Every structure is written in C-alpha cells, then in structure tokens.
C-alpha cells in the first residue's frame with residue numbers, strides 16, 4: 001500500500017512542527033511506521049491523503065461516539081459559527097450543555113467547562129487541594145490524566161512512597177506530592193493513607209482505565225476507593241474524560257454505582273470540538289473563584305461553537321434509548337470475532353471490552369494493571385497493526401490504547417474487520433521464520 005502523500009506530508013510537517021505532530025502518539029513511533037495523514041471522515045470511515053479508505057476504530061481517540069461528520073453535529077457547528085465564534089461573555093449555550101450533563105451524570109451538581117481533558121484534571125486536583133487544604137494526590141500507574149506536571153509521575157522504586165518525574169521538566173518538588181500506586185490494589189491505597197495521615201487531598205482514577213489499553217477494575221475495587229477516601233477525608237475523583245457518555249449516559253459512576261466527589265469529562269462532551277469539564281458536589285464546586293478562593297479560568301472556556309457540538313452530541317446520546325445497548329452488542333461481536341480469529345491462528349492474547357471500548361493485548365493475560373499490560377508482545381502488535389492498516393482497518397497505533405466503536409459502525413464493518421484480521425494474521429504467520 002503506498003502512503004506516498006502521507007510520507008511527504010509528514011516530512012513537510014517536521015520542518016515546522018516539533019516532531020511533525022501536535023500530540024506524540026500520532027507519530028506512529030510505537031508501531032514503527034510513518035503516520036497516516038487523513039483528509040476526511042464520514043460515519044465509520046476515514047480517507048487518507050493517498051485516497052485509501054479505513055474503518056476507523058480510533059474516532060479521534062474517543063470523542064466521536066456518533067462517527068465522523070454526523071449531520072446534526074455539523075449543522076449545529078455551522079449555525080453557531082455563523083452567529084459568531086466567541087464573545088468572552090456568558091452564553092445560554094453553556095447553561096444548556098451544563099443542564100444536559102447534570103441531567104445525565106447524577107453525581108455532578110455543578111460543573112465548569114474548560115477546553116481539554118488536561119485542563120479538567122489539572123483544575124480538579126487544584127480544587128481538591130484547596131477544598132481539603134492538603135497537598136498530596138494518589139494516582140495509579142498506567143492511568144493517564146493528561147499532561148499536567150502533577151500527573152507525569154512514575155512510581156518510585158522500592159520503599160519510596162512518593163513518585164519520580166517521568167518527563168524532564170517536571171520537578172522533583174512536584175513529584176513529592178504525587179503518590180503512584182498499582183491499579184486494582186486497594187491494600188496499597190489503604191497503606192498509603194496510613195503512612196501519609198491527613199496529607200492526601202484526593203485519589204484520582206480512571207474507573208475503567210483506557211490509557212494502558214482497556215483494563216477493568218476488579219469487583220469491589222472502586223467501592224473500596226470510595227470507602228478509603230471517605231474514611232480518610234480525601235476526595236475521590238473519577239477521571240471520565242474517556243468513559244463519560246461513552247460507557248453509559250452517566251459514565252462509569254452510573255455503571256458501577258459508585259459516587260465520586262468530583263468527575264472530569266472531555267472527549268465525547270465536545271462532540272469532536274475542544275471541550276472538557278469538571279464538576280461534582282455543589283459544596284466542593286463552591287470553592288471555585290469567583291464564589292470561592294480557588295482560581296481557575298479560560299479565555300475560550302465554554303466557547304459557543306464547541307458548546308453547540310457538545311449539545312448536538314449529548315442530545316442524541318440522551319434521547320436514543322438503545323444507543324449504549326447497540327454499541328455494546330456490536331463491540332462484543334467484534335471482540336468475540338477477533339478472539340476466534342486470533343485463537344484460530346494460535347496467537348496468545350487477552351481481550352477486554354466494556355461498552356464501546358475494547359483492547360486486544362498480545363499476552364495470555366490476565367491484564368489487571370500496568371505491570372501485566374507491559375507483558376504484551378509489542379513487536380507482534382506492531383506487525384499486526386501494519387497488516388491491519390494495509391487492509392483498511394485503522395486501530396489505535398499502540399498496544400497501550402483503547403479502541404472505540406461508534407453508532408455509525410455496522411455489522412458489515414465488523415465482518416470486514418474480522419476478514420481483514422484473518423488475512424493479516426495469515427500473512428504475518430506465513431512470513432514468520
């Protein structure tokens with residue numbers, strides 16, 4: 001398959017954009033390929049610069065639950081843009097989107113809009129620290145909460161409870177305030193609270209982590225986090241930037257029946273435009289400026305064009321009574337099919353799926369945390385990725401990312417994908433020594 005135009009476009013981009021991309025994973029480094037430049041999307045399909053068509057399971061990394069260029073969303077964006085793109089004043093569109101969110105996510109009483117998931121999580125921990133007057137946070141290895149300094153921390157070695165920076169530019173002082181623990185290990189959280197009495201402001205968690213590949217919480221784990229935070233006077237923050245309006249109307253909190261104090265949102269909430277939000281208990285949100293002392297702001301926060309895309313998307317998500325059931329059935333069909341195809345070719349793998357999210361790890365598993373996810377054969381994944389791309393299937397270009405299904409995907413798309421996987425694996429195994 002010739003990717004001539006994409007390769008040329010990447011060379012041109014690299015002359016003016018750092019690394020040629022505006023977010024590192026787009027560079028395809030993890031799969032050893034040159035990134036594919038897209039020029040258009042419609043429904044479940046993408047078209048690249050060299051006129052190849054792909055069935056898209058990345059969906060802009062999650063936002064496009066209705067697929068590309070959904071007519072209702074495009075129409076809402078065009079109408080809003082024609083009325084003016086930004087005013088820097090309150091608009092009713094912000095209240096309308098906020099009302100939609102509050103009506104769907106029971107634990108959010110008040111919220112505030114920002115322009116990305118990173119801003120949402122960064123603001124949520126500042127608020128949690130201001131509210132509790134404590135400094136430390138607990139996060140889990142393999143959970144991604146955007147690129148704010150406080151989250152770019154790796155687990156410290158051995159006896160260290162505090163983390164260490166995992167990017168140059170993050171200071172040791174910042175790392176001292178972030179405790180990094182393994183996911184799915186409630187005893188580790190209990191121990192951290194014991195060894196750091198009255199200093200932990202919040203536990204932040206992706207309730208269904210999607211950023212080490214999709215990993216599911218063990219039964220009872222999220223409830224244990226709720227109990228431990230309550231007992232120790234810390235806030236529980238569910239980072240639902242990926243899972244919000246994706247796994248259920250009320251997100252993972254609704255599916256699991258666990259009520260966090262604060263929730264962060266992004267991706268689907270903006271319907272493909274840059275929107276994030278954080279919200280929760282009214283008493284906590286009252287600590288935000290101008291009502292309270294914790295500062296947070298944004299020139300383009302609540303942007304009217306972005307709000308319009310979010311409103312159009314969430315209205316459909318709210319009103320389509322069978323949407324989540326259909327997505328889950330289609331995703332299961334795909335994941336079960338992939339399991340059959342991989343088994344037929346004798347490839348060790350561990351599949352996860354929940355709602356419209358799924359991952360295939362090239363390890364026998366089980367995958368329950370970062371350590372077990374890292375046992376995956378990333379070389380095999382890279383080969384599989386390339387062979388699938390050649391056959392018109394666009395998956396997330398890393399073993400450690402979740403893939404997504406939209407309402408635009410069909411059973412025919414699933415059949416095409418399974419046929420491609422069968423051919424891709426036959427091709428790879430024929431090539432193997």
Ligand SMILES: *Cc1c(COP(=O)(O)O)cnc(C)c1O
Pocket residue numbers: 115116117118119121144145146147206210211239240241242266267276
């Ligand atoms: C994508 C993501 C973020 C970061 O959102 P951006 O909009 O990329 O800043 C934060 N948390 C989770 C769980 C995410 O999946």
